[in-house]
Amino acid sequence: MANDKEKNEKETTIIVNGREKTVTGKEISFNELVQLAFETPPTGQNICFTITYRKAQGNKPEGTLAEGEDVKVKKGTIFNVTATDKS
Structure with a gap:
């Protein structure tokens, strides 16, 4: 239940x-x-993720999301999640 x-x-x-x-x-x-973006996210000490978004809820409808942050969503909010190797 x-x-x-x-x-x-x-x-x-x-x-x-x-x-x-x-x-x-x-x-x-x-x-x-x-x-959500990766079934098995890439790992390693040089991997970093970049998340950009648009059409979000609230007073910041678009921007970049940093690790540890969250964003308010509404129907149709769009996220682009990329993994980068810093080496």
């Missing part, structure tokens, strides 16, 4: 790297976006 918080979380369709994804809640974190 789902708890009360889960019942109140509405589903939102967002776009991650050109693919529709359904998420619950009003915000999504940097780490959640990496997981």
Whole structure:
């Protein structure tokens, strides 16, 4: 049985790297976006991820998401998640 918080979380369709994804809640974190973008995210000490977004909810509808940050989503928010090797 789902708890009360889960019942109140509405589903939102967002776009991650050109693919529709359904998420619950009003915000999504940097780490959640990496997981949605890559089934098995690349690893290694030189790998870094860059996330840009547009059509987000609130007073910052577009920008860049840094590790540890989150962003408010609405239907149709678009995210581009890229992995870069810093070597």
